[in-house]
Amino acid sequence: MVDDIKSQYSELNDKYNFLTVETEIFPEKSGKLDGYTVSLKDAVWVKDVESCASSDILRGFKPVEHSTVALKILENGGTIIGKTVQDEFGFGGFSTNVGSTFTVPKNPYDVERSTGGSSGGAAVAASVIPKHIAISESTGGSIVTPAAFCGVVGMCPTYGRVSRYGLISYAASLDKIGVMGKTVYDAALGLEVISGIDSKDETSADVPVDWYTSFDSDFSGKKIAVLYYEGINPEIDSRTKEIIEKLNERNISYEIIKMPFMQKYALSTYYIIAMSEASTHLACLCGLRYGASSELTGNYDSYFSEVRTKNFGEEAKRRLMLGTFTRMSGHRGQYYVKALKVRTKIIQEYKKVFDEFEAIICPTTPFVAPKFDEIKKLTPVENYTADFLTVGPNLAGLPHLTVPIQKENELPMGIMIIGNHFEEKKILSLGKIVEELR
16 A cells, blocks of 8 residues: 555656655554655755755755654654655745756646745645645745645644744744645644644744644634735636625625735845845855865865855845845844834734734735746746735734635635634634635
């Protein structure tokens, strides 16, 4: 049976290029994930398995221990089948910024289209492998965007809900490990397994996790906020409105709102913080301790530059240079520190909304998965602005869920449900209702 499963996902991988490494790591005992196969995004450690964050500079790096998430999966009966490809270190929204020795994943609905990013390989795995949970990670939308593009459920938890120990970091104050699955139930089950406090991660939270078997499906009489954005694809906008009206028919009232401060400043705030922190975290990749190296010639600066120039991709270099600039002496206060203050204001704006509403709903993405030849025509700024729907909840550390809403024969599209901190059960419950309304 195991050989049959391996043959199946190997054939699928040949078609869609979503796994970087295939392996079988079997659980030592049974548990909640009995019968499930699990993949982990390439940035999440698996002991003795190459973990590169899909970057050439980390080729050959094999962690000497499991990430906390991998351990919890094995302790609960899940079989780890491999690592999924991503944008290099999470630097992208379409999974096209992979290292030169990695392959770009293909959308299972149309192989000429992007999977979304940066967790593109995870979204494909969740879509095409039966009874599968894909562990993913988000900094600015890297769980919900690819999930929406590939027609699966994506759950990004509250910051601190899941231990980040064993995660190759992009931006430590933003990174969150989450899950993708075919159904809301699968996503909830996976998240329950990997959640919880961890002594190895001081940012992890000691908050009870007990939601996957006890959805509260009665939202009757409750009120949700519908966040209005301009520039949404007409089909996505129309389908989102249909779902909202169906919720209204179930006595779930709604009000259309705007969040002017968040909508104006979230994108620029996110990229300043994310790039600044990425520049700091990845300074250790200098060709001396692990990963790619070169012949030891010249002084440290020339050696450091040679290794990084050869092994970082174009987008990684761009973000590291921008991040280095925004945290330099003379610029730090003007950019990074100011961005942190703006993030606090954005959190406060969200909190005011949750004083009145149970959840916030909006489209997950402004358009359906673009074709690869369309992506090639985008400027870096146009690439960054594609994240304008998802950076807000990520900046605020809020849990958010995407649920597929496309009709039959349509390209995938998703609706995003945002909740207050540690209210995963509430948004999963609302997501279960949306799932039933498709």
